[in-house]
Amino acid sequence: MTTALASEVSTPTGPQPSRQRRILRGAAWLGLRQERTPLLISGAVLVLLCGWMLVLGSRIQDVVESEHIQGCNLVYFPQQCENLTGAAIALNDRWSIAVAATGWLLAVLPVAFGAFFAAPMLAREFETGTYGLAWTQSVSRQRWLAARLGVPLLITLVGSSVLAVVSTWWTGVVEGRFAVPGYYHWFTWMSRAASGPSVVGFFLLSVALGATVGLLVRRVVASILVTAVATLALRFAVDQARYLFAPTREVFTPIAMAGPLPDDMKNAVLTQQLPTNTPFESEPVGHGLLTGDGLRIPLQSNWLNHLTDGTWQCPTPECLSHHDTIVQLYARYRPAGDEWIMHWTQTGLSLAATVMLLGLCAWRVRRIR
C-alpha cells in the first residue's frame, strides 16, 4: 500500500504502470524482458522434468526398498540376489522405456536449449534489425552484450543447477537397474551426461555457443542448425577429454595358462570370468596376460575356459605359444572414485570453452560495422 501511494505521489502527471516493479535496471532489464517468454517456457520444462524425475525416481526407489533388491541389479548378480532376480527383472520390464526416454531427454536437453533458446537470442536482433535500436541508445555495445548474455547465463546457471541436483539423484536411482545401455554405470554415456556439475557446464556451454553462432551467422534458422551441430561436436570433444586428469590404474593377479588340451580334457571346462581383482564399479579399460619377460598379450573378453586343474585355456594362438611363460593377468581400470574427477574435468572444459566463446562475442561485437 505504502509503495503504491508513494509512487502515485512521486508521479503526479499520471499513472506509470511500468515504474512500480524494478527488479533489474538498465540494460539488464532489457536482457530479461527480451528473453522473458523463452525463459518462462524453459522454466516450465525444468519444473515438469524435475517433477517427473522425482515421481518416477521415488516409485522406483519404493519398489527397490519394498522388494529388498538394493544390492541386486541387472548388471551385477551377487550370490545373495539369486532368489530376488524376479523382482529386479519385473522392475526393469515395468519402467525401462520410461527410464530410457528420460535419459535421452536429459542428454538432448542442453543441445536443444542452446539451439532453440540461445541461438535465436542475438540472431533475431540482427535479422529484425533491433541491434541497431539497442546500439544507438546511451549504452555501449559491450554493456549491451554483457546484459544480453549475462542475464540468460545467470538464469541458466541457476536452472541447470536445480536440474543437476535432481538428475544426479535420479541417475543414482536408475543406474544399473534397467536394460538401458547408457545407464549401466557411472561411466556409461547417459549417466555421465546427466549427473554432477557436468550438467551445469553443458548448459552454460550450449548458451555461449548458441549466442556466438547467432552473433556470427545472424540468421535465426541457420543459427539453430549450426548451433545444434556445433554443440554436438563440442560436446563430443569435451567427452573425449573427460579423463584428462584420471589416468588409468593397473592391477596384477597371478595366473596359470594351460597348453594345448589333451582330448579327454576338452569336456572338463567351465567358462568363468577372469579374476581381474579390479575394485567394484570401476571402469575396465583393458586386460591381458603378462609373461615373465614382460610381454603383454591383450585379451578381448574377460570370460575364459577354466580347467579343472585351475589353469585357464588360451583363447588366442599368441597366448598358446607363450602359455608356459605367462605368469600374471593384468587389468587396467578407473576406480569409481574417478567419477568426480571426470565430472569436474567435463565441467571445467565446458566452462573454459564458455569463457572463450564469450570473449569471442565481446571481440566480435566491437568489430561489427
Next chain:
Amino acid sequence: MNHPAQQQDRPTGAAPALEAVGLGLQYRRRWALRDCDLRLPSGRVCALVGPNGAGKSTLMALAAGLLAPTEGSVTVFGNGPREAGSLRRMAYLRQDKPLYPRFTVAETLRAGRELNPGWDQAIAERIVRLGDLPLDAKVGTLTAGQRTRVAFALVLGKRPDLLMLDEPLADVDPVARQELTGILMAEAAEHGTTILISSHVLAELDGVCDHVTVLRNGRIRLSSDVEDLLDDHRLVVGAAAVDSDGAPPELAHHEIVELRRTGRQTTALLKPSGAIDPRWDTSRPNLEDILIAYLRTPDPQDRPAAGAGAQTAGRATELTTGREEVTAR
C-alpha cells in the same frame, strides 16, 4: 586521425554537432559514400536530400556509429560516435524503424528509459498519446504509421543534442506528419537540438530546415544554408536559343545549374552573376525547384570520372560544363 577536432581539445560546446572529413564507406567494390566533407554546426535543422542509394542512410549510420568508415572520419560534438558520451548525445531513427515486436508500447518506452540516463518520459508519452496508441498494445500489432510514432517517441524521449532522422515520416498520414513535424520543430527550438533529416518529400522540408545538403552517388553535391540558396538562385524562362547545341548566349555569363527545353521554351535555374537579360522572365525559385535541379544534374566533379562515353549525362549538363569553363576563364 588528423582531424582538427581531435587534435585540439576543444570544448564540446564549440565543436560542430556533426563533422565528417573525407568520410567514405566501401561495400565490397561499391562506394556507398565517398569524400564526404560535412560540417553541421550545433542548433541547425539540416535536410539531407538525394536519390535512392545516394548515401544518406550510410552517412547517418556512420555518424550513429553503427557503421565504421573505410576512410576519413566522422565526429559527433567532437568525439567518435561510438564513445559513450556521443551515444548519449545523439539519437538515430533508422529508415526501417526497428522496434522489439513483442514489447508493448509502454515496455518500449521503458526500454528507452532504462537505456538512457537523460530520458524524458513526458515527451515520449505525449507523442504516443497524441496518436491514441494504447500503452499496452504490442508493438508487433501496430500499423507502420503507429510504429513510426513509437519510434519517434523513443528518439525524442532520449533528449538528444543531435537527432538524425532517416526518412522519418514516409509512412504516416498527412495529419500525423504535420503534428510530428510540429513537435519536432518545437523540441528543436526549445532545446536547441541539432536535427539531420533525410526525406524524399522535398515540399515538406520547406520551412522546416535552415540548411540543406544534397548527396548524389555517394558524394556531397551541395551543402548550403536555405536562405543563401534561395537568395543565390533564379529561375528564368524564355524563348529557345538559336544555337541548339549551346546555352542561350544571353545567359552565358551566369552559372547555369540546370537547363531544360520544352518546345520553344527554355527554363533554366541560374546562379546569377550580375543582371539577367530582361527578355527572360525571372522568378525566385522555391526550395523544391532548386533541390530538384541539383538532384537531376550530376556534380561537375563527377563528370571527368564518368567518362566521355557516359551518355547518361544530358546535353544540358554538358552545356553547363562549357559555361563553367567560360566563367572560369
